[in-house]
Amino acid sequence: MNNLTLISNSPEESLCMACRLGSLIQRPCRIALSGNLGAGKTHFVQGLARGLGVPDHIYVTSPSYALIHSYEARLPLHHADLYRLSHPDEIFDIGLAELMASPAVTVVEWAERMDSTEIFDIRIHIAIQGENQRQIHAQASGLHFQDLVRSWQQVSRPA
Numbered sequence: 001m002n003n004l005t006l007i008s009n010s011p012e013e014s015l016c017m018a019c020r021l022g023s024l025i026q027r028p029c030r031i032a033l034s035g036n037l038g039a040g041k042t043h044f045v046q047g048l049a050r051g052l053g054v055p056d057h058i059y060v061t062s063p064s065y066a067l068i069h070s071y072e073a074r075l076p077l078h079h080a081d082l083y084r085l086s087h088p089d090e091i092f093d094i095g096l097a098e099l100m101a102s103p104a105v106t107v108v109e110w111a112e113r114m115d116s117t118e119i120f121d122i123r124i125h126i127a128i129q130g131e132n133q134r135q136i137h138a139q140a141s142g143l144h145f146q147d148l149v150r151s152w153q154q155v156s157r158p159a
Contacts, residue, residue, distance in 0.1 A: 002146045004153050006136040007129070014040050014126075014134055015047035020155045022051020024148055025075065028103045030119060032111030035126035040134055041109045044126060045079050052077050052105060062109075067094050076104035082113040121145045 008014040031048075033041045042062040049060045053074040063069040063081045071077040078099045100106045100119065111120065122145055127135040140149040 002140045002149065004138045004140075004149050006138075006153070006156055008134045008136060010132050011040065011043055014043060014136070015050075017136065017152075017156050018044045018047025019051040021148075021152045022048040022053075022105075024151050024155070025052065025105055027144075028075065029105045029121050029145070029148075030100050031105070031107045032120040032123040033107055033109045033126070034112050034124070036128060039126040039128050041126060042081075044124070044136075045107050045109070048105075048107065049073065049077055049079075068096065068099065070099075070104075076102070078102070078104050078106040080106070080108045082108060082110040085110075085113055122149065 006017055008017055033044065035041050042060075046060040049058075049071055050056070054060060054071045054077060058071060060071065060079070061069065063079055067082075067084070068078060068080045071079070080094075080096055080099070096106075096108070100108075108114070108120075111123070118141075121141055123139045125137045127137070129135050138149050138152070140146045
């Protein structure tokens, strides 16, 4: 299995699902994050950050204007937002290629603005289903990340 679809019925549930994924990640990982404006991409990264061990007193924000924020955790977290990029070549100007090669978890919002999304280990798309409901679809590349997504599905099932 390299595909997974989860349904979240609230922002809190999305946060918990992302936190569970973050707690399962044990090695560097590159995550592409897509979805419409307001789908909850940054909110998802906030949960992922908590699962990776970013302390609660550190507020994880959208890097829309800064383009990249980095956080210290069990595995360092780099959070990039490409929404404001006007050309794919700007990725090199902001140093994203170097960050993606580093031993960290790198999450890229609006990754579809890159020339290639094949470099990602996991691709997550968040779709708005209703006022608070979201469909979270994940696709993993490689056996390790397919196992990771399978484990995420196990811990994200409703009780």
